[in-house]
Amino acid sequence: MYIIQTIINGLLLGGVYALLGVGMTMIFGIVKLTNLAHGEFIVLGAYLSVVLAPMLGIDPVLTLFVSVPLMFLAGFLLQYFLIGKAMKKGNEPALLVTFGLSIILQDVMLLIFSADAQHINTSYAVASIRIGELEISVLNIVLFIISISAITALSAFLKYTHTGRAIRATADDTDAAALTGVSVKKVYAIAMGISMASAALAGLCVGMKWTFYPSSGGSYLLIAFVVVVIGGLGSVPGTLIAGILFGMAQVIGGANYGLLISYIMLLIVLIVKPKGIFGK
Amino acid sequence: MSEPILQVQELNAGYGDFSALEQASFSVDHGQIITLIGLNGAGKTTLVKTIAGLHKPTSGKVLFMGEDITRLSAEKIVSRGLSMVPQGSRCFNRMSVHDNLLMGSFPKSARKHAKETLRHVYELFPVLEEMKKRPAGTLSGGERQMVAIGRALMARPKCLIFDEISLGLSPAIIKDIYKRIIQINENDKTSVILIEQDTQRALRTADSFYVMLKGKMVLSGKSNEVDAEMLKKAYFGI
Amino acid sequence: MIGKKLGQRDVVVLDSIPMLIICIALVFGLYLSCITGIASNNAMRYMIQIFLFITLGEMWNLLSGFAGMTSLGQQLYIGLAGYSVAVMTTKFHMGLGAGLAVGVLVSTIVALLLSLILFKMQGMYFSISTWVVAEAFATLFLSWKFVEQGSGMTIRVVPYPRIGEICILSLMICVVAMITVYCLLRTKVGLGLTAMRDDITAASAVGVNVFSHKLIVYLIAAVFTTLAGGIFFINKGIIYPENGFGISWTVSMIFIVTIGGTGTVGGPIVGAVIYVFLQEILARYPGWSNIILGIITILVILFLPTGIMGTLQKKLRFEIFSSKRFSFAKHK
Structure with missing residues (x-):
């Protein structure tokens, strides 16, 4: 029974870990950029929900209707006016600009929200469903539903819409995409917008599950990295599988060894298959 | 109809200190087929990349249907009706043939006719319809060229540039592709x-x-009045 | 600057005999001021910081700017150094020298082992992996009883070295580090590194042994980063997993090198001096320090991509400590 319980918990949390990685993997795959500020984007998303929920007097989950568009816009503008400019100077300058952004964001959040631990409270935070001897937390189910529907929606968007096709084409070959009439600059901005929007979702999820601080970005970024590299850069389904593997490792390893297990997992993947399980 | 559809005037371009294109000029009339020939490294690809907006010229002018498109970005040039089939086909390898073709109709002007144009392309290359679900990366060289041509046609271009379309293909396939090119030229003008x-x-x-x-234009003329000796001299620079 | 290209003769390379004399005099002057106590304790406090940050900057620059290995995990060696010193002094009651020696030994072994894994990767994979390794060590030390887990360790030796001694030690390490980088870049290895940075495939095709070049650079960087890190913690007296293996070390290295000028030997000196004084000024505005550092870094990357040193070198047409064996050879 314990084993089944663990597997279910790992699976449910795996959705959240995949969500942490999915925004990062998009930027890797499409913009070909390592976004070191992604962790701070996630924390920013969490704070947005913390602020918006009491302000609008709604359930934290519903704040997504405000925070997701807001973060999309921020990502779009950020890429269009700042990161895109840095990318013209080369890969490393762009990497360092995102690094700069990460430390700026971290301290701006520290100034606004102080270093106190934060948590997004919901009425169902401690509720659980009993099935036979299994006890499944309602919160975990909510998180899983949010994550999986977001990732499914993103996959469908990439697959079936004009913009989605343009994004995939740009990821494949930027010059050829430009020759079919795609504005690469705009596609990059949209990709960053989506990435930040996914960070809003991920932020809400981690904020409901765990406590967070302005300085939590680093650890989220690292989780995102691990998930993304295990899954293969730029692969959305790979990210989902990797997220679930990561979730299992966390649940099995517990608070002390969970992270360590996943780091070791990552290093093994890197040695055996340096481009990730689903990498090409 | 007297005005040429594409006019390139004294175009200069290069990479860093290296100048790849010097004072290149030529023009294309409506419904005409012209060819730019030259050795490897003569600047042909730089020239067409510059026209298509993938490379920025240092000076000179490109006029398309009377409009100055010299500094426009590649995607704006495509939507004006000037398309290019790039060297080495450059299909979107991870996307299906069908999606590759649909990408061709990305410009707003082409999008509303997408269905009709797609039927047209499948008529021209029936083999593509048979394999429309397959990822482009799994096709043969000739099939990939067809996808690239089809993709360019999807934008409903008024002028189409083929950059070394026969590179790496077998003679039989080259012959077939040339037949299609003539067909495109005759049917759609x-x-x-x-x-x-x-x-x-x-x-x-x-x-x-x-x-x-x-990087320079050294000889030009009508194809049916070409002097073999002069052509050889110009081609090899002897 | 556009249009006019620099010819070989236009560039004054300032590593001639007079420059050497100036450098020796400067180092000697600094040495004397520490040993005689002319420099106040406060001045020496700054000097220690500057010397150590120059060392860290030079090493990160060697990795990233010259060899194209952008590491985000050099803090690994700083943490290992700090903990080696702490463990040797508190647990085994040895001197600081032994602590540093053990630190260098541990770092060398770790670096050798890691090179087997890390060098398989390039670009962002390398960057990510270096950081993950550093974080893995932080996690390990956080839960390792022998090193007191998260509560950290103090460095206890009797008698504790005076600040003057620490300052001289930092100066020595800084000077040796700079000489090492300078000499390395002027050898054939330097040439190979430049080739690798520009095009790694082409470099290996013309016979540059990529692995051994990377290994040399990575080991040198590990050793000097360890020494500098060890002295930092001797000066500080206490170490925690978070500040030993913290990413903020990389923040400062990147700042120093970017501001000073990536790929110049003189750059990190300028960067380190600016960094240390900026930190001091910004300490008056708590909370704003990293925001301002970040904004400065981004502005410099966007508008001064070659950093202060690189821009000055181009504008004034001189080079201090030229790393190039062939300065500005004009290519057609």
């Missing part, structure tokens, strides 16, 4: 620019020709 190293075939297909050498 699309102007065609062929960039080639295969001089003989290009000259047989084109109405007029330009020879490039070391």
Whole structure:
């Protein structure tokens, strides 16, 4: 029974870990950029929900209707006016600009929200469903539903819409995409917008599950990295599988060894298959 | 109809200190096929990349249907009706043939006719319809060229540039593809620019020709009045 | 600057005999001021910081700017150094020298082992992996009883070295580090590194042994980063997993090198001096320090991509400590 319980918990949390990685993997795959500020984007998303929920007097989950568009816009503008400019100077300058952004964001959040631990409270935070001897937390189910529907929606968007096709084409070959009439600059901005929007979702999820601080970005970024590299850069389904593997490792390893297990997992993947399980 | 569809005037371009294109000029009339021939490294690809907006010129002018498109970005040039089939086909390898073709109709002007144009493309290359679900990366070289041509046609271009379309293909496939190009030119009245190293075939297909050498236009004329000796001298620079 | 290209003769390379004399005099002057106590304790406090940050900057620059290995995990060696010193002094009651020696030994072994894994990767994979390794060590030390887990360790030796001694030690390490980088870049290895940075495939095709070049650079960087890190913690007296293996070390290295000028030997000196004084000024505005550092870094990357040193070198047409064996050879 314990084993089944663990597997279910790992699976449910795996959705959240995949969500942490999915925004990062998009930027890797499409913009070909390592976004070191992604962790701070996630924390920013969490704070947005913390602020918006009491302000609008709604359930934290519903704040997504405000925070997701807001973060999309921020990502779009950020890429269009700042990161895109840095990318013209080369890969490393762009990497360092995102690094700069990460430390700026971290301290701006520290100034606004102080270093106190934060948590997004919901009425169902401690509720659980009993099935036979299994006890499944309602919160975990909510998180899983949010994550999986977001990732499914993103996959469908990439697959079936004009913009989605343009994004995939740009990821494949930027010059050829430009020759079919795609504005690469705009596609990059949209990709960053989506990435930040996914960070809003991920932020809400981690904020409901765990406590967070302005300085939590680093650890989220690292989780995102691990998930993304295990899954293969730029692969959305790979990210989902990797997220679930990561979730299992966390649940099995517990608070002390969970992270360590996943780091070791990552290093093994890197040695055996340096481009990730689903990498090409 | 007297005005040429594409006019390139004294175009200069380069990479850093290296100048790849010096004072290149040529023009294409409506419904005409022209060919640009020259050795490897003569600047042909730089020239068409500059026209298509993938490379920025240092000076000179490109006029398309009377409009100055010199500094426009590649995607704006496509939506004006000037498309290019890039060297090495450059399909979107991870996307299906169908999606590759749909990508071709990305410009707003082409999007509303997408269904109709797609049928047209599948008529021209029936083999593509049979394999429309397959990822482009799994196709053969010739099939990939067809996808690239089809993709360019989806934008409903008025002028189409083929950059070394026969590179790496077998003679039988080259012959077939050339047949399609002539078909495209005759049926849709699309102007065609062929960039080639295969001089003989290009000259047989084109109405007029330009020879490039070391970034300069060194010879031009009507294809049917070409002097073999002069062509050879211009081509090799001897 | 556009249009006019620099010819070989236009560039004054300032590593001639007079420059050497100036450098020796400067180092000697600094040495004397520490040993005689001319420099106040406060001045020496700054000097220690500057010397150590120059060392860290030079090493990160060697990795990233010259060898194209952008590491985000050099803090690994700083943490290992700090903990080696702490463990040797508190647990085994040895001197600081032994602590540093053990630190260098541990770092060398770790670096050798890691090179087997890390060098398989390029670009962002390398960057990510270096950081992950550093974080893995932080996690390990956080839960390792022998090193007191998260409560950290103090460095206890009797007698504790005076600040003057620490300052001289930092100066020595800084000077040796700079000489090492300078000499390395002027050898054939330097040439190979430049080739690798520009095009790694082409470099290996012309016979540059990529692995051994990377290994040399990575080991040198590990050793000097360890020494500098060890002295930092001797000066500080206490170490925690978070500040030993913290990413903020990389923040400062990146700042120093970017501001000073990536790929110049003189750059990190300028960067380190600016960094240390900026930190001091910004300490008056708590909370704003990293925001301002970040904004400065981004502005410099966007508008001064070659950093202060690189821009000055181009504008004034001189080079201090030229790393190039062929300065500005004009290519057609």
